[in-house]
Amino acid sequence: MTKQLASNPFSKRYEIIRHSQLTEAVWQLVLAYDQKAEPGQFVNLYLDEADLLLPRPISVCRQEEGKLTLVYAIRGEGTRRLARREPGQALRVSQPLGKGYETDYLQKGQTALLIGGGLGIPPLLHLAETLAAREIGLTTALGYRDDSFLLEEFQKTGAEVNFIVEPPFSFAERFDPPSSATASSEPGTDFAAVLREMSAEKEAPRGQVTDLLAGRQWEVDACFACGPKAMLQKVTAQLAEMGKPVQVSLEERMGCGYGACVGCVCRVLDPKGRAISRKVCVDGPVFWGSEVIWNA
């Protein structure tokens, strides 16, 4: 029924290179993908099955030469089926969509704070790697619900990695290195050991990312956040008190992901202070925290 177009610039089929589980619910998908995505942009994944038609819009977690990494959580039947797709198979993927983070104004030597919560963390890795390549200093404040993921990758960017986890858990046990993680590490760097050392130095941080943020004065030139709306609202308020603007990446249930259906709107203030509707998929997903009307 959903026949493929021979050549359609909007979406094409791309091969799955790797597909692995990061935590109980979180998966990492690596595609052979040749288009350039800016940090904060997303792609639509299409299952192309007759019963589940809508795209899964997923933020870009990482981009390397010819490779695109996406991290997603199993949240329903669609993502459950997605998790069963295997390397060697192809998936229909859109071109990069949406407006990502503005970073042009940052100069070499300046610093940025990256604040992520849960599945809002993966897109910050693409941002971290992009900024690190421009020699911008990085600090993270990451909040996990339970199992953490991608911490090694953030470490590798040279960032000062701060993170916090919601429920109590056994820290040392958590970071016993899974064999695959050790194998993929750079030679000579045992990230699990680094993390064990961190845990020995500090009390295991427990709470929400907003607790982490409230804990100190952040001396940075730019702030970027991604996570649940309630978290972004609080983060925006916290940073405003410190006199720091923040760019936030909003999540909203989407239909088409490219601006036609008007399903994923948010309310923002225009430059004259009037409330207007914006499409999260094309006008965002990234907005300035100060322009978002949070309780619309």
Added chain:
Amino acid sequence: MLEVQIAGVNWKNPVTVASGTFSAREAARWYDPGRLGALTAKGVAIEAWEGNPTPRIAETWGGMLNAVGLQNPGVDSFIEQELPFLENFETPVIVNLAGHSIEEYVAVASRLNETAVAMLELNISCPNIKEGGIGFGSDPDMAARVTEAVRQATQKPLIVKLTPNVGDIAAIARAVENAGADAISMINTLLGMKIDVHNAKPVLANWTGGLSGPAIKPVAVRMVWQVRQAVSLPIIGMGGIMSGEDAVEFLMAGANAVAVGTAGLLDPAAPVRILKEIEQFMELRHYKSVEEIRQTGRMMGGRTERHG
């Protein structure tokens, strides 16, 4: 071979897009919208409407629910900002009219009567707004009253878009035909609901929404066929068209043209792909015109529908 005439307006082919599923600006990034038989704009009201709160979209098996609530910038902003872009393409523009009352429908129709828009589509079938919309479309007398009032406010060919959420759709079709409609488009979405059982609440902020996509196609084909027995007006058929063969089904049921909706949300270029597939079907089955497909449908014989 593909050209059709709908209420006196020449379309170069029988494929348009369903109102509310199409943005010319976005579509133009991937294909020339001028390749379509007509372009149907999203519903526009006399004043700006904010639409419903989010979530507005829910996925369902073989389809989707939407409760956008006819968010639109108002007719003046539409004429200024959107219409000039739509008129860049060598194809007729249809504007879908939204309103809460007969007066509002009349006001927006009058305003558009001064423009170069080719056709108007009266939306008396949106399930996602509290007043107006479906309230007018589910009662033959109300449907006739609003059609008649708008008919008098414009010289443009007037399409009336029908809702499937009625007992006797043929009765509504006859009522709008008698009231002066020039064409019928059908079907709008079927009213539906989805519950997130893990959080024990409806997925849509509006609780209910309109079901579209291939799940509703058999209902739409049946209703087009019923309305074709009841009226002689041109019918623009829609409801879950995903392929050229789906479109041909509507033509055989009695539609004169078709609109692609949900398929375009899954792939912006779906309307032009479906057009190409219709062409391929016609070559394969040796049809020389779209009208010939429709006539074939009439000769299928069998049961004649009289009572809906």
